[in-house]
Amino acid sequence: YGLKNFILSVGRIEPKKNQLGIIRALKDTKIPLVFVGSLSQYHTAYAKEFLKQVKNNFNIKYLGSLDKKMLFSAYKSAKLHVLASWFEVLGIVNLEAAINGCNVVTTSNGYTKEYFANLAWYCNPADENSIKNAVVKAYNSPVKSDLKRIILKKYTWESAIPRILKVYEKVLKL
Numbered sequence: 001y002g003l004k005n006f007i008l009s010v011g012r013i014e015p016k017k018n019q020l021g022i023i024r025a026l027k028d029t030k031i032p033l034v035f036v037g038s039l040s041q042y043h044t045a046y047a048k049e050f051l052k053q054v055k056n057n058f059n060i061k062y063l064g065s066l067d068k069k070m071l072f073s074a075y076k077s078a079k080l081h082v083l084a085s086w087f088e089v090l091g092i093v094n095l096e097a098a099i100n101g102c103n104v105v106t107t108s109n110g111y112t113k114e115y116f117a118n119l120a121w122y123c124n125p126a127d128e129n130s131i132k133n134a135v136v137k138a139y140n141s142p143v144k145s146d147l148k149r150i151i152l153k154k155y156t157w158e159s160a161i162p163r164i165l166k167v168y169e170k171v172l173k174l
Helices: 019-026 044-055 068-077 092-099 112-119 128-139 145-154 157-173
Strands: 007-010 033-036 060-062 080-083 103-107 121-123
Touching: 007 019, 007 068, 007 092, 019 033, 019 044, 019 128, 033 068, 044 060, 068 092, 080 092, 080 128, 092 103, 092 112, 092 145, 103 112, 103 128, 112 145, 121 128
Parallel strands: 007 033, 007 080, 033 060, 080 103, 103 121
Antiparallel strands: none
């Protein structure tokens, strides 16, 4: 697509993921905003409004669903990933984005701080100024490479399986 240093948001297009909130928050910026994900079949009115907003904003692109190769290419070309959801435990897309060199802006609702600590920027999904401020700060900051290192150390299958196995062994001994 020829884009570089844009804001990327990956996730199913639905109210929980709050793409319309992201669009409203960033409408006055000139930074390209790219959305990736399938349109939810259960939220057709939301999807229709989302597509209308994309069409009416020159700096917004919607790429639909991408295969893994194209998705990872998008992460590598983006400057940051934003997931301003109403609730997240972690958001696998945030991990994928960070591993591929993106700064991460994520929701303050849920458990994201337990995973990302001070290595991400947080926003309140109900507050468009909060979303905009977090995105602008993250966009203008150098990439937090420590996040990639921590993810590779703590949040891969290779590191999780031994810990999960210990829990199973402990439970089975009870």
